[in-house]
Amino acid sequence: MEFPDRPTLFDFNGVSMTKYFTDNWDNIQSFKARPDDIVLVSYPKAGNTWVSYILDLLYFSQTSPDRENSVPLHERVPFLEISIPGFPSGVDELNSINSFPRIIKTHLPVQFLPQSFWEQNSKIIYVARNAKDTVVSYFHFDRMNKAQPEPGDWNSFLQRFVDGKMVFGSWNDHVGGWWEKTKTRSNILYLFYEDLIEDTEREVSRICSFLELSSSTDLKKEVTEKSLFNNMKHNKMANGSADEVLDFKISPFMRKGQLYSPPPTVCNKKVISEVEINTTIIISPFFILGKVGDWKNHFTVKQNEQFDEDYQRKMRNTDLRFRTVL
Numbered sequence: 001m002e003f004p005d006r007p008t009l010f011d012f013n014g015v016s017m018t019k020y021f022t023d024n025w026d027n028i029q030s031f032k033a034r035p036d037d038i039v040l041v042s043y044p045k046a047g048n049t050w051v052s053y054i055l056d057l058l059y060f061s062q063t064s065p066d067r068e069n070s071v072p073l074h075e076r077v078p079f080l081e082i083s084i085p086g087f088p089s090g091v092d093e094l095n096s097i098n099s100f101p102r103i104i105k106t107h108l109p110v111q112f113l114p115q116s117f118w119e120q121n122s123k124i125i126y127v128a129r130n131a132k133d134t135v136v137s138y139f140h141f142d143r144m145n146k147a148q149p150e151p152g153d154w155n156s157f158l159q160r161f162v163d164g165k166m167v168f169g170s171w172n173d174h175v176g177g178w179w180e181k182t183k184t185r186s187n188i189l190y191l192f193y194e195d196l197i198e199d200t201e202r203e204v205s206r207i208c209s210f211l212e213l214s215s216s217t218d219l220k221k222e223v224t225e226k227s228l229f230n231n232m233k234h235n236k237m238a239n240g241s242a243d244e245v246l247d248f249k250i251s252p253f254m255r256k257g258q259l260y261s262p263p264p265t266v267c268n269k270k271v272i273s274e275v276e277i278n279t280t281i282i283i284s285p286f287f288i289l290g291k292v293g294d295w296k297n298h299f300t301v302k303q304n305e306q307f308d309e310d311y312q313r314k315m316r317n318t319d320l321r322f323r324t325v326l
């Protein structure tokens, strides 16, 4: 099938969006949540796929062991607002799910979440990642994703990010809006990508507590192991390669990792070297995890200074803090 053109950005109630996320708007807004739904929210490129894989394994790896080998992750965890001609919409996919709980992916800013999720008090997990690594990841993603606007060159992309003119709007508004919401709602768990890298098993335990799951220690360890960067990267059902809109000839979906030793759950980890994952063979006890700090390979000194100045101004009135290095 010929893929539809790359879309253009437009202002949608104060947030930059494309038609692929707004065409089905009435059905998105009238979406009927179920009380046991789990909503996984993030700004693009914050680690949504990683956490969706963790959630899917926690809920289904024991009861439906075939699922992880036969159903691509994006079908197991449908994307609420997506609507691309020729593909089933996220709403339709979600409405056809009979297993429970439904794990629902969304990138919607807090003010756009369908009301029904608040009425049902659905459990919501938000994943946030530092702005610098997010924009780098977003740049490479837009290069390889035919359903996103043309990214242009790195410098203009970075400027567009600073201006908040990205699909799903301003990073600051997104992470900040959801952060503020945690102060009035107890049904939101706010996670950081950097914390997941630092100690995945610890964060898996936090997720289990929040979801009131009595998962065994063995299951948590197994989920942690399966969701390690390199294991996911080579898992065709979880690495994005089953997604037709992504062009892996331009960039992999999961790009870089870092080699750590000893295992992060045992004691403080130390970066041994930076590696391109494609060709790496891991010998225990070294671990390849996702990467914090790839921005250093992209930002010039000048870009970094300008970015920091703008960032400090925008983050002046929030107690939300990110780590850009570990």
Ligand code: A3P
Pocket: 042, 043, 044, 045, 046, 047, 048, 049, 050, 133, 136, 137, 138, 140, 227, 228, 229, 230, 232, 253, 254, 255, 256, 289, 290, 291, 294
């Ligand atoms: P990079 O582009 O920096 O590699 P999302 O799923 O929200 O689109 O986020 C994608 C980012 O999360 C990518 O970052 C990807 O590599 C990273 N990611 C996905 N799975 C991961 C894992 N298991 N461990 C660490 N990072 C992961």
